[in-house]
Amino acid sequence: MKKSVKFIPHAIERMKKRGITDKMVLDALKFSEKIDAGRGDRKIAQKMFGNKLLRVIYEEKVEKYR
Numbered sequence: 092m093k094k095s096v097k098f099i100p101h102a103i104e105r106m107k108k109r110g111i112t113d114k115m116v117l118d119a120l121k122f123s124e125k126i127d128a129g130r131g132d133r134k135i136a137q138k139m140f141g142n143k144l145l146r147v148i149y150e151e152k153v154e155k156y157r
Contacts, residue, residue, distance in 0.1 A: 096120065096149075115140060119147045 096117065098106075106116070123136035129148055136147045 111145065115145060116147050119145050120149065123147075 098113070098116075106112070119136050119138035123138050125137045127135040127137070129135045133148055133150050136149065138145050138147075
């Protein structure tokens with residue numbers, strides 16, 4: 092099963108404000124150093140970039156096709 096990532100508008104706005112690229116987010120998801128539980132079904136992937144910690148909050152969803 093191929094995984095895809097959808098960025099919600101709120102996340103895109105925050106990323107632009109903080110200088111975070113799509114690649115950084117994808118790297119944090121793919122090569123996370125730690126994953127914590129978030130609220131509800133959310134998870135938090137964490138990865139260091141230099142001396143800064145990037146925390147990516149995400150949900151895993153299964154798309155159903157008919």
